[in-house]
Amino acid sequence: NIYLKYEPDIIHVHTEMPDFALWIFRKMAWTFWWIKPKYVRTIHSTQLWNSWKPLGRIIEPYYIKHKCNVAISSSTKECYEIAYGDSLPIIFNGLEEVPQKRFEGLIKGKVNVLFAGRFCPEKGIDTLLNVLKTMQDSEKYHFHIVGAGAYANEIRDFAKHNNRISVYDKIYGLSQYIGSFDFLFMPSRFEGLPLLSIEASLAHTPTIINRSPGLKDTFPIDWPLAVDNNSVEAFVDIFRNKLVDINYEQLADIAYKYAKDNFSIGKMQREYEAVYNLKIK
Template sequence: MRVFHLITHFDLGGAERVAANIAESATPGIHYHVVEIMRGNSAYTPRFIDELRSANVHIHRSVVPDINWHFLVQRIAALLFPLRMLYIILRWRPDVIHSHTETPDLALYVASLMLPKRLFRNVRIVRTIHNTRLWTGLDGVGRRVEAFYRRHDASIAISHSVRNAYAERYGMEAPIIHNGVAEEKHPQTFEPLMPDRINILFAGRLEPQKGVSTLCEVLKRLAADQRYFFTIAGDGTQRQLVEQTISSGGVDGAPLTNARLLPPVFSLASYMSSFDYLFMPSEFEGLSMLSMEASINRLPVIANRAPGLSDTLPDDWPLMVSDNNVDDWTALFGSYLPTVNRQQLVDKAHSFAVEHFSVRKMQERYEEVYNK
């Protein structure tokens, strides 16, 4: 069986990580390929490619540059994809095509319109829904693409929140296969950390979805609290907001002395055990890989009670705030967090992640779908 995963690019991302984790399965008789729609070109790209190749996964690079400017570029990539899809079908005869996120979803849909239907006659179409919100600002495109995937009974949700949001909008309940994460076998020390402080990590894309504005408000509220030190690792359209907050968000416009901004950290999971807590004020998620990786690597998560994020933690998890209420965040950091038994939280979250988010369980569930 030949299974082709379509991803946006060979780069750092939750959906890309899921596709790689599935493709690295060692199940006999299944040969995995991973295809990028836009050509990844970050410091992480070579590592991602090396990882796939070391697992005997066949990779297919794109020639369309990955320009993070406007959805127009992604549309162009989708329109050009049918030529590559034609070559892939004629050369490799895939049995399964598995799409991840909106750009690959659109690319495969366009290919289905432009190529002869007989080419897809014996191909199983699978698609993972990674987020609770789809096709923002592109409702018309979304309706047509979703009709295609509903006809193929292709969609799989990664969490209850994702399934419920999809059913509410598109009228179809998708089965659930939770993402899987693995415990880091070679943890590393993150340098430098601040001694005698509670070291808090915020990591991810600096975009509205990740609650960056809330992060900045919390940093301002805690400007004079020297018990904490925040390491913010990431990049994105709201980078300038974070920079401004750190440079002038202190008392009387002074720079913050308890926060710093770093570029994205690759192999982040290997450094997680160095920190005391992970801060995630996300507005919404699909099923947060970052939160699951933190729990399984013994880093407690401080989280907004958001769809797709709360699913990754026990129901009675105490380090959660509803609706990103800044007063509640201030109270949590101000008086509650210093009093908790951190080791009990570590053990509780780790046990929950091991039970619910196994990589091998995820691989086996998807391979059952492929074999239908």
């Protein structure tokens, strides 16, 4: 009914359940010869169909056949090619700069570090805990941890005995406060293309990262606040040693320029419009 109401020239879907819904729609509508829209499909994750691998093996050949896949990062492109054998174009997601406000929970006299995300292994919450435990004698930093998930009780129990940690279920409008923090900490094991790190760069807040698929794509290849394999020792070395010697303003400017050049709304819009025009020619 929705298709008959709007009769779109192009249907743009995003992984994964919308992909499944469109595949079902096409299977049901193939006998109606006048229903022939074109498709564009954005792939947001480096790992597809995690709980439905057999379903993915059925559906992916359909989208490959119609040449409609677009990756959001070099990591999603690389992982898709390994999994399904098809090379994809890349269109980075775009973001606008958000006017910043001061976060009232900052601890004066400390270096305020933000972690925000699900409390799960994918986001490196276990690595965060190990870093906090290793650095529990440090007086320099205050960690602000925002989120919920399987590790919530463990995080909160640890925070009870450490006055250098604040835990929040959520901070409403977080993107407008990111610029208040000195650093963002992202020990993620994989991402599609994380918007949080881009938002931080646009707010001139440098991010300490695991050099993982998707996340590494949001910074220059030689980004100095990056570690391999979620090494707790390397993260601790950054906090205890490397942050002492960095030129903070210069690093923040490098991150801002990279985000501005690669992840603007206008750039994303122009590149998708070019894809749409090719489809309907």
